[in-house]
Amino acid sequence: MPKLSVYNQTGQPVREIELSDEVFASDVRADLMHAAVVAEQANARQGTADTKTRGEVRGGGRKPWRQKGTGRARQGSIRAPHWRHGGTVFGPHPRDYSQHLPKKVRRAAMRSALTAKMEENAFVTVESIHFDEIKTRHAVQFLKGLSIDDPRRVLVLLPEHDEVVWKSFRNLPGVEVRISPAVSVRDVLLARRIITTPEALQKLQEVCAR
16 A cells, blocks of 8 residues: 655655555556547647638639630639638638547546556655745745755645645746646646645545545
């Protein structure tokens, strides 16, 4: 059964917690994680890109010159694709990019991602994450207390929304704040360090173990 040391906000160990083998020591399935990340990125696409075809651009309703006798190539519209300001051929149009993954696949992918990060010793568990006021300085001091000098690709996982913590971290490039268990497989995989609390881990276990 995986174990994690729990630290206080100054970086001193205070206790240990045990985690579920089902969630944090499962089989690492690269295929499921890939499918989950692709689906997450596809679902984030707006799909609103649109171009106008020759039938949608303004103008071009009249034949520019007569068919024969001018010495020029025959033309039917000045809004044909080969004309300047003409329509676009095979351009994008609004569409739905969303992909559906079965719930069991999504949860298995999350278990794989959590297990992979556990094997990399990426988790840093603290007793609680809170600041007295909204200050980026407090967030920097908090990271330094946990021996995290490089804040790039750090995921902070909270058990519930905390406006003070979120606004303190938001000016640090590379630090992402998420609420457990509403975290994506991509967020987990991209993070070099995952700072979380026992409560947030418990919520993840409850969802992923079902």
